[in-house]
Amino acid sequence: MSFSKPHRHREEGEEYKKFARRIFERDGYRCRNPFCGATTNLTVHHLKKRSQLGDDLPGNCLTLCARCHDDAEAHRLEIEVVDVVIKVNGGSDVRVGDSR
Numbered sequence: 866m867s868f869s870k871p872h873r874h875r876e877e878g879e880e881y882k883k884f885a886r887r888i889f890e891r892d893g894y895r896c897r898n899p900f901c902g903a904t905t906n907l908t909v910h911h912l913k914k915r916s917q918l919g920d921d922l923p924g925n926c927l928t929l930c931a932r933c934h935d936d937a938e939a940h941r942l943e944i945e946v947v948d949v950v951i952k953v954n955g956g957s958d959v960r961v962g963d964s965r
């Protein structure tokens with residue numbers, strides 16, 4: 866007799882990589898901290914954490930380098946989306962800061 870482990874469904878692996886690339890492309894492969902602007906060690910930061918029902922959606926995510934990501938997680942860096950960026954790219958638009 867074997868136990869089947871519960872199967873978790875997460876946006877990881879290839880799907881998550883694809884999603885991350887979409888965020889990086891929108892943000893120009895650059896850390897969104899205006900005082901940083903690093904172009905290496907980029908990560909996807911969730912404005913609303915996944916553990917707080919944050920979504921893997923472009924409007925909830927932005928590009929941060931690993932260091933700024935750590936600072937954001939530790940609340941040394943406060944992130945507030947103050948403007949709406951709409952980029953139309955091949956017919957698909959991406960909005961940031963649309964909280965409706």
Ligand SMILES: [Zn+2]
Pocket residue numbers: 896897898901902903929930931932933934
């Ligand atoms: Zn940074």
